[in-house]
Structure formats: C-alpha cells, structure tokens
Amino acid sequence: MLHKNKLMLKPVSELLGEQFFIPAYQRGYRWTARQVRDLLEDLAEFQQNVHGKPTERFYCLQPVVVKKKAEEWELVDGQQRLITLYIILRYLTSLDAVQGQQCYSLRFETRPDSQEFLQHIDPTRAEDNIDFFHISQARETVKTWFKERPGRDKAILTTLLNDDRAGRNVKFIWYQLHDEAEATTVFSRLNRGKIPLTNAELVKALFLHAGNFKRSGEAVRFQQLRLAHEWDNIERRLQQPDFWYFVSNTPQEDNRIELLLKTIADTLKPPVPMQDPYYIFLKFSHHLKNAKSDPQAVEHLWMRIKHLFMTLNEWFDDQNGYHLVGYLISQKVTLQTLIHWHETSQSKNAFLIQLRKKIKAIALPALAPQGNATENPQEEIAAAISSLSYGDKSLRALLLLFNIATILTNANSSMRFQFRRYKLDSWDIEHISSVSSQMPESTPGQKAWTQTIQQHFRPEDDSAAQDEQYGALQTKFYNQARRLLNKETFDSDAFTKLFNEVQKSFNKNSRKDLENSIGNLTLLDAATNRSYKNAIFPIKRQRIIAADKNTTFVPIATRNVFLKYYSQRVHDMTFWNREDHDSYQRAITQTLATFFSEALL
Incomplete structure (x- = not known):
C-alpha cells in the first residue's frame, strides 16, 4: 500500500x-x-x-x-x-x-x-x-x-x-x-x-537527477544529498513568517522557494508562456537542455539560487536593507528589479541611495522629477504633503514610509516594522479626529455608536479626578446616550442631534477644510479601525492604548499620534485640535526630509 x-x-x-x-x-x-x-x-x-x-x-x-x-x-x-x-x-x-x-x-x-x-x-x-x-x-x-x-x-x-x-x-x-x-x-x-505537483517539486527532481552530475557512484549521491540539504535549509528559512513577509506580499503555505526559482527563471532565455502553470519548471528544464554541453550547468544554476537567497538574508539582517527593501517589495517592486540594482551598484551605499530614490518616487511622486538636489527639500516636502487629501492614491504609501522613516532616522533604534502584520492585515487610512460626514446611517450602526458613547462616558467612581470641563461633557453625553438607548423605538432624529453635539464639542478647535488633510490622517489596521470608526478622539486614543498594551501591532507613528508625542502642548489629551494637526504635519515633513537627506551621504 x-x-x-x-x-x-x-x-x-x-x-x-x-x-x-x-x-x-x-x-x-x-x-x-x-x-x-x-x-x-x-x-x-x-x-x-x-x-x-x-x-x-x-x-x-x-x-x-x-x-x-x-x-x-x-x-x-x-x-x-x-x-x-x-x-x-x-x-x-x-x-x-x-x-x-x-x-x-x-x-x-x-x-x-x-x-x-x-x-x-x-x-x-x-x-x-x-x-x-x-x-x-x-x-x-x-x-x-x-x-x-x-x-x-x-x-x-x-x-x-x-x-x-x-x-x-x-x-x-x-x-x-x-x-x-x-x-x-x-x-x-x-x-x-x-x-499538488508544484514547480518547486519538479525543479528539485530535475536538479537531483543523477544524469545532471559529472561524477558517478557515491560522489553523485553525496552531491544529491548536499543539494537536497541546502534546498531544505532555504525552504526552512523562508517558512519563518517575518522573513517570508519581508520578501513576499502573498501567503503561501509551502514550497516558498518558488519565489526564488521564479526570480531566476525570469532571467533565463528559453521562451515559455508566463501563463503556463509549469512556467518555472519549463524555464529550468529548457535552460538545462540547452546547456547540456556544460557538465556543471546544474551546479551553476543552483549557485545562482543560493546567491540570491544569501543576498536576501543579508538585506534582512541589515536595519537599512530590511526596511528599504521591505518597503519597496510592499509597493510591488519585484525582486528581480532589486537584484538588478544591487548587482549594478558600485557599493552598498550606492545601492541604498538607489532604493531611497525609488521610494521617493513612490511616496512623493510630485517631487520625483526633481531628484535629490534641491535648495530647500524640507519646504518642498511640506508643500507636497500639504496638498495631499483623504483618498489620494499615494497617501497610504506616504504614511507607511513615515512609520519606516521614524525608525530609520534614529540611528540607535533596533525596532523593526512588522511587514508580516502589515501584509496579513487589511489597512485603512483613518481620521484622527472623526468628521461629520462619517455619521452612521443605518440604525444598527447608530445604536452601536451610541452604546460606545454611553460606555465611554459612564461616570467614574473617583469623579474628583476628572477635569471639570470634561466632567460636565461626560455627564451630559452619558445621560443623553442612556435615554436614547432606553427608548422603545430608536429615535434617529435624537441620534443625529447627539452625534452633532458630540462632534462639535470634541472638534471645537478644528477646521472643516483640514478634516481630510494629512495632519488628520494616520495608518491603522482595518480590524481596529472598524472597532472605533466614527468615534471621537478620546475613544480612539483609549482603544489604541489598549491595543498597544495587548501587544497588538500598532505602527509607531500611529501610536505616537494618539499619545500626542508630536504635539507641542499636551495639557489636554481629550481633543485633537488645530495645533496638534499642525505639529503632526510638521513632524512628517521633518522626518521625511531627514530620511531623504541621508541618501546624499
């Protein structure tokens, strides 16, 4: 059997x-x-x-x-x-x-x-x-x-x-x-x-065929065992989640070595239709068939795969390489492109500069034609990001870069951005201070929002510890939410009144024309976002702190926003006001200016 x-x-x-x-x-x-x-x-x-x-x-x-x-x-x-x-x-x-x-x-x-x-x-x-x-x-x-x-x-x-x-x-x-x-x-x-019969299995069988080796007998057996052992070690490394999602954007249960095989296969000359399910295997098979006069053909091809793997490993272990390459791969820049830049760069520093140039073209496309040689790059970056608005295609790439630049601009930081979580979770661009246009329209959504308000504003036992202004709002909105929820039929008109009053109270110093600007936007995973969408700033802040305490991945810049690390004055943690907005936007500008200036070193 x-x-x-x-x-x-x-x-x-x-x-x-x-x-x-x-x-x-x-x-x-x-x-x-x-x-x-x-x-x-x-x-x-x-x-x-x-x-x-x-x-x-x-x-x-x-x-x-x-x-x-x-x-x-x-x-x-x-x-x-x-x-x-x-x-x-x-x-x-x-x-x-x-x-x-x-x-x-x-x-x-x-x-x-x-x-x-x-x-x-x-x-x-x-x-x-x-x-x-x-x-x-x-x-x-x-x-x-x-x-x-x-x-x-x-x-x-x-x-x-x-x-x-x-x-x-x-x-x-x-x-x-x-x-x-x-x-x-x-x-x-x-x-x-x-x-079930994968390209990786087929290529491995092709490589291990005894006829591909120059020697015979036990020598062939030894070479086969060595290649199989090295193959398994590479696959084992690629199975590590942090390493895999550094080099890949998509889940794959096994045979992850196919990512490397595909990268090499794309460089081989024999024409094979890309849509062929056995594209990778046929590329290798035709290449070895055409190179039949070379007794070392398999060994040479295998060395290319190993060299590619060692290069990826080197990038992963390097703080700059990990974040720059990881960012570009997340933006769908291919491994083959990155390897080409690496091989044609005269030094490691030249390679890193090339990566930053590409990152600038992706995150700040308006500045891409100007390159790096500018008289006042900080002003130009400030102008570029101030023109961005909620819904712009480059906004997600920019906010992701801000998180990565925050880590890299601190030479003493050993923190690493979690590309694994970024790629496995769905991410949203979220308003820091909620906007009136986000009012829930359905009755279930309105009830959920009201329940959140009631829970958040429930009076504390130690009422003396509460700020006087906040305490008055707390009592007012708690009672309104409780009455609304206790009604036999949910009153949508009363809900609209409550929603508008809460928005007015907690966004009293904000400007409507800045609601969708970058100073009021941050990056957050969709699961957390859905848990507080339409919520006011103190509720969002509370949820972010709870997520951080529970070791849920919160990007460093998002955490800093809700802890008001970018704000000049933090006497009031209840509101996200115009000063907070401007301080946050300046922090993005300064961080990116520092990040891109390092490309000139």
Whole structure:
C-alpha cells in the first residue's frame, strides 16, 4: 500500500503495456494542431542534439498524475499529453518499417466511443462529435509532420521507446497519488490552479537527477544529498513568517522557494508562456537542455539560487536593507528589479541611495522629477504633503514610509516594522479626529455608536479626578446616550442631534477644510479601525492604548499620534485640535526630509 505521494521520472518505455482509464470528471481531448506540432518539434530537436552524447540525456515531458485502481491507472491529470503520445506511437507502429511495438491502452470511463475511435481513427467520422474532431486533427497533424520529414520515423520512435539502459530517451514526470488520496479532489484543485505537483517539486527532481552530475557512484549521491540539504535549509528559512513577509506580499503555505526559482527563471532565455502553470519548471528544464554541453550547468544554476537567497538574508539582517527593501517589495517592486540594482551598484551605499530614490518616487511622486538636489527639500516636502487629501492614491504609501522613516532616522533604534502584520492585515487610512460626514446611517450602526458613547462616558467612581470641563461633557453625553438607548423605538432624529453635539464639542478647535488633510490622517489596521470608526478622539486614543498594551501591532507613528508625542502642548489629551494637526504635519515633513537627506551621504 502506498502511504504517501510518489514522484519520479518514468521513461515512456515503462508505460508500454500499462492500462489507463480516463474518469468521468475529465473533459475530452482538446489539443490543437499547433500543440501537437510543438511536441513533435521538441522531440526531433532533442533526438538530433543527443546523437553521440552521453546516454544519461533525456527529454522531460510535463507531469502525469495517476492513482492505482486494481490493474489500471486512473489518469487524474495529463490526459492531453498521454493521448497525444498515444496517437504518435500508434501512427509510428502502423508503419511497416517499425511494426510490432506495443503501446499502452486508454479506456474512457464514460465515453466508450472515443476509446474505440482512438484505436481506429476514421477521418470521415471527425464531425460526429468534438472529441472525434480533435483526435482526427491530431492524427492528421502527426501524419503530415512525418511525411514532410521522411526518414525521421524510426529515429523518433527509437527515442520514444528507449529504456534507461539505452538512454537518450523520453520520460514523463510521474506523480502517483497515495492510496487514500481522493482523486476527484486533487483534480478539482488542479483545475483551480491549486496544483499538488508544484514547480518547486519538479525543479528539485530535475536538479537531483543523477544524469545532471559529472561524477558517478557515491560522489553523485553525496552531491544529491548536499543539494537536497541546502534546498531544505532555504525552504526552512523562508517558512519563518517575518522573513517570508519581508520578501513576499502573498501567503503561501509551502514550497516558498518558488519565489526564488521564479526570480531566476525570469532571467533565463528559453521562451515559455508566463501563463503556463509549469512556467518555472519549463524555464529550468529548457535552460538545462540547452546547456547540456556544460557538465556543471546544474551546479551553476543552483549557485545562482543560493546567491540570491544569501543576498536576501543579508538585506534582512541589515536595519537599512530590511526596511528599504521591505518597503519597496510592499509597493510591488519585484525582486528581480532589486537584484538588478544591487548587482549594478558600485557599493552598498550606492545601492541604498538607489532604493531611497525609488521610494521617493513612490511616496512623493510630485517631487520625483526633481531628484535629490534641491535648495530647500524640507519646504518642498511640506508643500507636497500639504496638498495631499483623504483618498489620494499615494497617501497610504506616504504614511507607511513615515512609520519606516521614524525608525530609520534614529540611528540607535533596533525596532523593526512588522511587514508580516502589515501584509496579513487589511489597512485603512483613518481620521484622527472623526468628521461629520462619517455619521452612521443605518440604525444598527447608530445604536452601536451610541452604546460606545454611553460606555465611554459612564461616570467614574473617583469623579474628583476628572477635569471639570470634561466632567460636565461626560455627564451630559452619558445621560443623553442612556435615554436614547432606553427608548422603545430608536429615535434617529435624537441620534443625529447627539452625534452633532458630540462632534462639535470634541472638534471645537478644528477646521472643516483640514478634516481630510494629512495632519488628520494616520495608518491603522482595518480590524481596529472598524472597532472605533466614527468615534471621537478620546475613544480612539483609549482603544489604541489598549491595543498597544495587548501587544497588538500598532505602527509607531500611529501610536505616537494618539499619545500626542508630536504635539507641542499636551495639557489636554481629550481633543485633537488645530495645533496638534499642525505639529503632526510638521513632524512628517521633518522626518521625511531627514530620511531623504541621508541618501546624499
């Protein structure tokens, strides 16, 4: 009994005599004439190129996924490739010169007519159904291709049927599901793009193939074990959440090394359609096939992957590298772009300057054409950010940068921005002091807001400790909220009056034209934001402090805002007024000016 999935390379010769059945959940045969010709061209190119070369060389076909069912193999994936190869083999073995070769069998669980037609293809019946049409078209394409290339039939058939002893053969990537696997579930995952046979598994199998190593015997075994060990170490490091979300923006459960493989694959020359689900594997496979004259091809390719990993590790361990690279990756700058800048920079400092220039173009696009050489960069930054308003596309990038710059402008800081939390959580641009336009419109929303007001303004036992002005507001709004909630029918008009009075009292020194400016905006995760949206400043401040106490990730600049660290006078922690607004906006300007000036050092 097979208890786990099995991955191996299997020569076509070992499929001869096997029995496959295509289950009911599979669609019919749909390969086009072009796809059939491409396969034949690839086989012919391989056959010509390996003539006289080491016998370990082989041509690798894309995977077939199977599950053993009694004496047959249930074909979960790979139907199109296996049927096409069957048509080619049946055509070749029908020729007098190469008669007598055996083939595998294909049985259709719910389409017996297709099974019979595949064994005896009759072009006159091509219009009977769509399966017959595509099968006939494939057979005619094979026939035409060989007639245009007389004498190639024997060579191609030999290449297809050579076993591993003869070598220079054709192999499938054979993926056998374990006995308890549910084939229909696997098929569904395959067709939704959740492919159990990943590019990483395929590339690893390609790298570990003994024919790719110059040595033989125990030396090959040692090299295989070393490469496998290094592969696993890289994957283990990428599984660490802080490291993964430093280099990636998207969740991935396993085979995270594919991020590195993709970065390298994009630089390899063989053209492969990006939309191909096996794009990464095919890139590596074609590259190694084209580099077959180099016995160190696998080693050289593996060294590139290791070097990329070590570079990422170096960036992660460096305070500047971690934050600058992490920021750019969060803004969808590709690893390949970052690696290019790194390789073409004359020094580490030059690389960091390049990163800051790109960051400036993203966070302050209005200043990007001017570069860094300005007479008064602080004034220009002040003008650029003062023009920003709630809803501007660059605002999120700017506020994120402010958090990162706050950390980096302190040379003694060992704090690190949590990219993991930033990428896993949904983030909002939040008003520090709520605005009238945010009044809840639905009755449930109005009730929730009123309950929050009642809870917040509930009189304390130690009333003497309360500020006199605040105490009067506390009593007033607590009683209004309690009466509103105790009514049998919720009074929306009374709610509107309460909401407007609270807004007027706690935003009395604010200006309506500044409500949506950057001095009244901060970055916060959506879960926390939803818990106090429309709330007045003291309630928001209370929630932020509670979140910080509970070790919920609160960006440093957001925490500083609600603790009024940027304000010149903090005698009143109840209101967010015009002075607070201006002090906060100046702090953003000064921090960013310092951050960008360091790029000139």
